[in-house]
Each structure stands twice: as C-alpha cells, then as structure tokens.
Amino acid sequence: MxxxxxxxxxxxxxxxxxxxxxxxxxxxxxxxxxxxxxxxxxxxxxxxxxxxxxxxxxxxxxxxxxxxxxxxxxxxxxxxxxxxxxxxxxxxxxxxxxxxxxxxxxxxxxxxxxxxxxxxxxxxxxxxxxxxxxxxxxxxxxxxxxxxxxxxxxxxxxxxxxxxxxxxxxxxxxxxxxxxxxxQPASAVRLDGPPEPLDAAILGEAVRALSRSEDQSHGGFGGAPKFPPSAVLEFLIRHAAVPGDRLPSAAAELDTAGPDAVGADTAAAARDMAGRALAAMSRSALFDQLDGGFARYSVTRNWSVPHFEKMLYDNAQLLRVYVHWVRLGGTLEYPAAEAAAVAGRTADWLLTCLGLPPDQAPAPGGGAAQAVALASSLDADTVVDGMHAEGASYLWTPAQLQELLGPADGAAVAALMNVRTPGSVTADGSPLHPGREIAGDDAVLWQRVRPVLAQARSGRPQPGRDDKVVAGWNGLAIAALADAGAVLARPELVAAAERIAAYLERVHWQPPGDGPGRLIRVSHGGTARGIGGLLEDYAFCAEGLFALYGVTGHTRWYNLAAAVLDAACVRFAADGGLKDAAGESAQVTAAQGGRDGLDLFDNAAPSGAAALAGALLTHSALSGSPEHRTLAANVLSLLPPLAVRAPRVAGWLLATAQAALAGPVEAAVTGPDTPGRAALHRVLLLSPSPGLVVAVQDDGAALPVPLLRGRGADPDGAPQVFLCRGMVCDRPTGSVEGVRERLATMAR
The missing domain is CATH 3.40.30.10 (Glutaredoxin)
Incomplete structure (x- = not known):
C-alpha cells in the first residue's frame, strides 16, 4: 500500500x-x-x-x-x-x-x-x-x-x-x-383497499410456533444472548385471557412438531409460557434485585449475566407487561403478588432514576413527586478511576458481602444470590442472581439486608445517564405508569403519567395550524430539538395517551391522542402506503435507493407499523371511526405470513390482532362522579379482556368522547356501564357483578 x-x-x-x-x-x-x-x-x-x-x-x-x-x-x-x-x-x-x-x-x-x-x-x-x-x-x-x-x-x-x-x-x-x-417492504402495506379478514386460527398457530422456540428450562425464547420478549409477552397474556381458545381440529392435526408441541388449548399454553418468562427474568440478574429495573439483555441463557445498560423503552414495556400479568391473575408458579412487587419496584426505578425534574437539571433522581419526563437510559459502564468498567456499580464479591453484613448473613446472601469466587462477570465480581423464588427464611433474610446493600451500593460511582427525552419512549412509559397506577392502586403513578403527558404536549407537540400537528422526537433541557418524530413516536404517544384517558377519564388526553394519530396518518400513511419516516434526511432516502423505508418487525420496541395499528384500533373503538378501523385492519393484513414463520418479531401485531378479534370490547362509564362510578370504572381497569377500551364521562369536557354520546346515568341518576362491540351496546348495568359477568361472557 x-x-x-x-x-x-x-x-x-x-x-x-x-x-x-x-x-x-x-x-x-x-x-x-x-x-x-x-x-x-x-x-x-x-x-x-x-x-x-x-x-x-x-x-x-x-x-x-x-x-x-x-x-x-x-x-x-x-x-x-x-x-x-x-x-x-x-x-x-x-x-x-x-x-x-x-x-x-x-x-x-x-x-x-x-x-x-x-x-x-x-x-x-x-x-x-x-x-x-x-x-x-x-x-x-x-x-x-x-x-x-x-x-x-x-x-x-x-x-x-x-x-x-x-x-x-x-x-x-x-x-x-x-x-x-x-x-423495502413499504409497498407491501396498502391502506387504500378492503382489508383481508383476520383468521383467529393464526393466533393459536403463533402460540404453537412460539412454543417450539421456548427455553422451558430458563424461560424466554432462544439461546444466548437473550432479550426480554416484551411484545410477545403482551400477546401471550392477551391470548391467555380468552378462556378455552382452541385451534380448529384440522389445524391441530397438521402439527408435526413432536410430543412436546402445544395441544389445542393454546390459551393455557400462552399463560404458561408468559409465566415462565416473567418469573425467570424477575428472579434473575437481569432484574436489579436492589433498586428495581431491568437490564437490556443477558449474555447467558439463564439470565445470570446481564449487559448492564438500562433502557427506558425496555422498562416501560416490561412494567406494563408485569402489570397485565397481575391483572390476568398470575399462576401458582408465578403468583400475581410477586409480579406486582416487581412492577412496583420497576415503576419506582423509572421515576427515581430516569425521572427529570421540572427544571430539567442534569442531576439524576427526579423522584416520583417531581419527574415531568423520563431520560433515555443508564450506561452499561461506570467510570472508576478514570476507566470505563462494565457493570462496576452492580458487582459484588463474597468478601464484600461478609464485610458489610457480617460473616453469617454475608455468607447466606452470597449463597442465595450466587455470588461466588471466581466471579461471573469479572475475576472477582458477580451480579445478584437468585435464579429462583425468594421465599420463607430466605425472604426474611433478604428483606432485612436489602436496604443495607442498596445504601452501600448508592455510595459507589454510578453509571452515567442519557438525559435526552425521546417522545415515543415517554409515550410507552405513560401507558405503563397509567396502567400500573390503576391496577396496583397507586394514584401517584397515574399523576406521574399525567405530568409526562403534559410535558410532551408542551415541549414536543406543535398543534395543528395550516396543516396537521407535528411531534418532535427529542428534547433536552426542556427544549425540543432535531428531527420530527418518526412513525413509532406518533404511535407510541397515541397509545400512551389513549391508555391515560382510559384510566383518568380526562378528555384532554383523548383529544391529544386523536390529534397525534391524525397527524401520523397524514405524515406516514399517505398515498395508500406506509413508511417509518417522513423524508427527514435526503441522505437516508438516497442510501435506500430512493425508496421509503418501513420495518415490519418488532425490535427492542414494537415496530411503528404494529404500534400504529394498535392505536388506530383503540381510536376506532372510542370514536366509532370506520376509517381508522379499516386502516388498522390493513396493517394487520401483514400478520398471516409472520404469525407462524416469525412470531417472535411480530408480537405487537399479534397482540393487536387479539384485541381486534375480541371486538375490541368498548366500555362507556356514565353518570355522576361518585364512589359507585369509581367502583364500576375500577372493575373495568382490572379486567384482562384483550383490548378492552374504556371511556369515562368527563363533565368538564366541552364535547364528550363519541362512545359516550347519547349515554348517561340510569333513570334514578345513578352511574352505569354500557358494554359494546362496534358501538352496539348491551343493556347498561349499574352493578360491579353485572359488569364482571358480562365481560366474562364477552370474552368467550
């Protein structure tokens, strides 16, 4: 040369x-x-x-x-x-x-x-x-x-x-x-024609396909490195909520996967697979056993050695999945109470460690009472003596545990948490990895020593934090915090979701003027900068705002969600096709041969196309819009070839399809704001019915959400619930038991 x-x-x-x-x-x-x-x-x-x-x-x-x-x-x-x-x-x-x-x-x-x-x-x-x-x-x-x-x-x-x-x-x-x-698959999505009807059998077939790649010994799917399958878990939980969901016998007869294949009862199989994965992750080193929150992935098949970065998008999705497992009722192998504790600690970690205070100061620790937005991530590395060391904040040695806790407790905790010599990450250091349920005397010990260990670790050098605010990831967090607050009966989490939604509205959203509104993807220091939002940003924000409306009944969030979704349709679903970006960079367009790009597969978060389908379906249920329902159905027409061949990267499409096939069920809660109405609302929020959409009367709104129009209190002025499909409703009921019974009937 x-x-x-x-x-x-x-x-x-x-x-x-x-x-x-x-x-x-x-x-x-x-x-x-x-x-x-x-x-x-x-x-x-x-x-x-x-x-x-x-x-x-x-x-x-x-x-x-x-x-x-x-x-x-x-x-x-x-x-x-x-x-x-x-x-x-x-x-x-x-x-x-x-x-x-x-x-x-x-x-x-x-x-x-x-x-x-x-x-x-x-x-x-x-x-x-x-x-x-x-x-x-x-x-x-x-x-x-x-x-x-x-x-x-x-x-x-x-x-x-x-x-x-x-x-x-x-x-x-x-x-x-x-x-x-x-x-490029962008041309594969056609939004301007009649959609193909969904075949319910493909969802059962997807469960069977997932079972063939499940790691039954360690939970999750595939080998190392192993990532949390958040979108797939959401699908499995929704599928499990439909009792007795069975494949047609002809489809069952076509199975040639061998004696370990899932039988016809795919709902039970879905519940078992979800439970095994959720239990394995939360009992492993992937989950921070001291502070809460999940690492990005495990470099080992048994979740024992995490890659230590902690991402907002992972933790927002996993928080929601664990909350939905609680709502489903759990299993004997992974009880709802254990999952609720994991969800609560993950929510606290999100707000405490990623929460940005009102002044957007760079120091971490906004706290649940102050956080107005969530930062993007914590670093995998910790800087120690000027050098980057992966996971250094999280590693322990047996000697450190004994010095801090005393010989007896230190040795017991080392055995419980698989902290040995040599270490699993470095020559000396290991993360805390129980690998099983902590129960009985172990639970008593752990409850006693955990605050001591957490306090000691807080005195170590800490990983850096990326303080940029990404609109879409905060949208995921809004949905998760709203659902967690409702299911765990923690109103402060719902309040946090509302603060984040208000921040996105104030900082990231440019309301419609001469054209549709515009969402900016990133902000820093309280100022939005850079490119416009991508399809995933609009879709995740709309999803989060619709979920927040369902929990609070505040029509402000419904209106904002609808505006964001309408802007997404104009920006990304024009000319009968769909794309991930709206020409933000000529160089990107040139690199892909002048074509628009569209990624149909879920990655660390749901694909923008799948998330858009979910938001469109929710909007159609609340508004009665046939156009939004048709758009959702057209995106879901992508599912059949993916359901069996690649279900692990189509989890959110599968979850949305499950909601679509369930109706989705629409619930209108009407009447005066009384404890009785709150009880009716709560029973709906605790229902695992796939895709259940809830509208609550807001007397302060100028216009009611369309699902509520023409529906009010009963003749005696008491609150009641209308349960509907396709805006066609059963007779209203004013009793909690009546709501439960009708939901159970509709699920079959």
Whole structure:
C-alpha cells in the first residue's frame, strides 16, 4: 500500500475551520464525543455538503450512550490524536446517536449487514457525499486482530480506494442502494383497499410456533444472548385471557412438531409460557434485585449475566407487561403478588432514576413527586478511576458481602444470590442472581439486608445517564405508569403519567395550524430539538395517551391522542402506503435507493407499523371511526405470513390482532362522579379482556368522547356501564357483578 500522505498530496484538504461540533447537541452520546480530537459533525446536510466540497467520503459512526463497545472504540481510536488527524484529513466524520436517529441507524445497519455480514454498535460506515454506503463494519480495534483489521488499516484502504478506484466505489454504492430499495417492504402495506379478514386460527398457530422456540428450562425464547420478549409477552397474556381458545381440529392435526408441541388449548399454553418468562427474568440478574429495573439483555441463557445498560423503552414495556400479568391473575408458579412487587419496584426505578425534574437539571433522581419526563437510559459502564468498567456499580464479591453484613448473613446472601469466587462477570465480581423464588427464611433474610446493600451500593460511582427525552419512549412509559397506577392502586403513578403527558404536549407537540400537528422526537433541557418524530413516536404517544384517558377519564388526553394519530396518518400513511419516516434526511432516502423505508418487525420496541395499528384500533373503538378501523385492519393484513414463520418479531401485531378479534370490547362509564362510578370504572381497569377500551364521562369536557354520546346515568341518576362491540351496546348495568359477568361472557 502506498504511503497515503505522499499519494494524496494536496488532496483532500481539511475542512476549513474544522472543529468538533458536538458540544451543543441534545444527545448525551454525541456530547460524550465533544472532547475528541476528531472533527465530528452531527448528521445533516451541512456535513454532507462539506464532504462534497472537499471531495472526500463521509465516515459515519453510529452508537449510543449506554453502549460498552462504543466507549471502547472511542478510547482506543477517537481519542487518539494520530487517528483523529488522519480522519480529519481524509474524511468528514459524522457521529450519530442511534436512539436519536433510528431512521439513520436502520438504513445503515441494513447496509452494514449486507456488506459485512454482521451488525452491531459501534457501527462504522463509509458513505458517498450523497449518503449512499460503499463499505462498512462494526468495531475495529486499534491494532490488527485475527480476522479483523485495525481501524487505521481500514481508513487507509478506504482512502486509497476513493482516490484510486472511484468508479468501482461509486458502482458498489449504486448496487447496494438498488438492492436495499428492492428489499423495502413499504409497498407491501396498502391502506387504500378492503382489508383481508383476520383468521383467529393464526393466533393459536403463533402460540404453537412460539412454543417450539421456548427455553422451558430458563424461560424466554432462544439461546444466548437473550432479550426480554416484551411484545410477545403482551400477546401471550392477551391470548391467555380468552378462556378455552382452541385451534380448529384440522389445524391441530397438521402439527408435526413432536410430543412436546402445544395441544389445542393454546390459551393455557400462552399463560404458561408468559409465566415462565416473567418469573425467570424477575428472579434473575437481569432484574436489579436492589433498586428495581431491568437490564437490556443477558449474555447467558439463564439470565445470570446481564449487559448492564438500562433502557427506558425496555422498562416501560416490561412494567406494563408485569402489570397485565397481575391483572390476568398470575399462576401458582408465578403468583400475581410477586409480579406486582416487581412492577412496583420497576415503576419506582423509572421515576427515581430516569425521572427529570421540572427544571430539567442534569442531576439524576427526579423522584416520583417531581419527574415531568423520563431520560433515555443508564450506561452499561461506570467510570472508576478514570476507566470505563462494565457493570462496576452492580458487582459484588463474597468478601464484600461478609464485610458489610457480617460473616453469617454475608455468607447466606452470597449463597442465595450466587455470588461466588471466581466471579461471573469479572475475576472477582458477580451480579445478584437468585435464579429462583425468594421465599420463607430466605425472604426474611433478604428483606432485612436489602436496604443495607442498596445504601452501600448508592455510595459507589454510578453509571452515567442519557438525559435526552425521546417522545415515543415517554409515550410507552405513560401507558405503563397509567396502567400500573390503576391496577396496583397507586394514584401517584397515574399523576406521574399525567405530568409526562403534559410535558410532551408542551415541549414536543406543535398543534395543528395550516396543516396537521407535528411531534418532535427529542428534547433536552426542556427544549425540543432535531428531527420530527418518526412513525413509532406518533404511535407510541397515541397509545400512551389513549391508555391515560382510559384510566383518568380526562378528555384532554383523548383529544391529544386523536390529534397525534391524525397527524401520523397524514405524515406516514399517505398515498395508500406506509413508511417509518417522513423524508427527514435526503441522505437516508438516497442510501435506500430512493425508496421509503418501513420495518415490519418488532425490535427492542414494537415496530411503528404494529404500534400504529394498535392505536388506530383503540381510536376506532372510542370514536366509532370506520376509517381508522379499516386502516388498522390493513396493517394487520401483514400478520398471516409472520404469525407462524416469525412470531417472535411480530408480537405487537399479534397482540393487536387479539384485541381486534375480541371486538375490541368498548366500555362507556356514565353518570355522576361518585364512589359507585369509581367502583364500576375500577372493575373495568382490572379486567384482562384483550383490548378492552374504556371511556369515562368527563363533565368538564366541552364535547364528550363519541362512545359516550347519547349515554348517561340510569333513570334514578345513578352511574352505569354500557358494554359494546362496534358501538352496539348491551343493556347498561349499574352493578360491579353485572359488569364482571358480562365481560366474562364477552370474552368467550
């Protein structure tokens, strides 16, 4: 290889006045790199225009604040002056937070996987100045390793190819973009025709398919690494709520999975699978046994070694799933009371550790009484003596436990929590991992020592927090906190959900003017910045606001949810198709061959398409809108080919289909605001009926929600409930038992 400084003499030239431009960005991940000698630029037209002017490629680095290997590559390469000098001379360096720009992450992850056969973060992608990718990989070390070149070698090879073989580079980029355009499923969703009717049998078939990939020994699905299957669990819980749900005998006869396959009673099988996963996760190191909250995933099959980052989107979804398990009634193997304790601690962790106070100050610990929004994540790493150490805040040794608790209790806790020598994460350290139910004398011991351990751990260095507020993830949290407050009888959680909703309305939402309203994806320090919301942001916010309305009866949240959903339909469901982003970046569009992108599969959170279908279905039940019901049904028409082949990535579509097939059941609670009405409302909120939609009379509203129109108190002026399907209602009932009986009948 030629000496690059000689071969490229005089060209390219450094960016005039080049400097690192990340210090004022809302993303904590970008600000983490503000001190690098690399002249990082945020993703945007200016950076790509600079690359075109200088005639150099773009080096795109994608990661996120809680990513351990992102920190490693930053320390090894991006903090190195020689590496930075080479990057600054031969490239325009662009840094992206995948949480802030999932649209950018999705398209370049697809490109990276197509080019290198692997994906992950940090992601390293080389682009033409128009945004099309031509080379990519993930982590590159500072020195060559077997099968992996050094980062400097990669930079030199790319620079040489750009200078000496430009035609081949551009041809590769064009070929990749065409291939990505051909693979886009956006055209598969047609919203302008009659929908295909749903076949209930596919839901039972999905349960059977899930059973074939279940890890019955350790709970969950598949092997290591193992992720919490939140959307799938929501589907299983909804399916379990339909008693006696059975596959047609012909479908059962087609099963060839062997003697361990699920039988015809798929509702019971769904309950068992959900219970095993929920129990395994909450009794493991994935769940923080001291403070609450769940880590991103486990690197082991038995959930014993977590990857320690804690994400808002995971914990919001898991909080709601555990609450819905409580509402379902649990099982003997995983009682509702145990799940309720896990849910309560997760809600407290969300508000205490991710809660941002009214002044949006960066210090953690907003607390349940102050939090107005929720930060994005806690880091996987803790900085100890200037070095990043993964999980350092959470690890214990037997000696530490004995020193803190005394020889007897310390040894007993070490045995209970699988803290041994050598450690499971480092040579000495292990996370707390009971791996089973803590009961009897163990429970007494744990209740006594847990506050002591929590206090001791709070004195250690703590992981960093990413304080950016992501609209969609806060929408997920609104739904979870509202449901948790209702089911656990904790009104302070509902109040927290209302504060977060008010923050999104005030900071992230631009009300309709000449056109539809607009949602901004990210805010920091109380100010919304950056791109408009993606489909998932609109859908998650609408879902959360509808759930909050159902719990509070405050029509304000229904109206806001409807406005957000209408804006989503205009922005993402135009021209008879569906897309994840509304042309936020020309470079992203170019990278996928000029086509709109749509990801149909759930990832860490439900897909935007699936979440939109759920919100549309709820809105149609509350408003009677046939247009919204038809749109939801058109999105659900994607389900049949996924239900059996890929149910693990179609959980929210399956959950929404279960609600659609149940009606969904619509409940209108009318009459004066009395303890009797509150009792009727509560029995509805405690019902596990799939997709049950609740409207509550709000005497302060200018216009009632459509489901309530023309319905009022009984002839004696007492509150009552109308239970309906398709806006056609049974005779109203004013008794709690009457509501229970009719719900049970409707579930069959």
């Amino acid at each position: 030629q000496d690059q400084e000689t071969a490229n003499s005089g060209s390219p030239r450094p960016l005039p006045g080049g400097s690192n431009a990340l210090a004022a960005e809302p993303s904590a991940y970008l600000r983490q790199h503000a001190g690098n000698p690399v002249h990082w630029q945020p993703f945007g037209d200016a950076a790509f225009a600079a690359a075109a002017t200088r005639d150099v490629p773009v080096f795109l680095s994608i990661g996120y604040a809680a990513c351990h290997w992102c920190h490693v590559m930053a320390h090894e390469s991006f903090e190195d002056q020689d590496t930075a000098d080479y990057l600054n001379t031969h490239f325009v360096a662009v840094k992206v937070d995948r949480e802030e720009r999932p649209d950018v992450d999705a398209v370049y992850m697809a490109a990276t996987q197509a080019i290198s056969g692997e994906g992950g973060w940090p992601m390293s992608v080389f682009l033409l100045p128009d945004g099309r990718a031509f080379h990519a990989g993930t982590y590159f070390p500072p020195r060559p390793m077997p099968g992996r070149p050094s980062f400097r070698q990669v930079l030199e090879a790319v620079s040489e190819a750009w200078t000496e073989r430009r035609g081949a580079v551009e041809a590769n980029a064009a070929t990749l973009a065409r291939g990505m355009a051909a693979s």
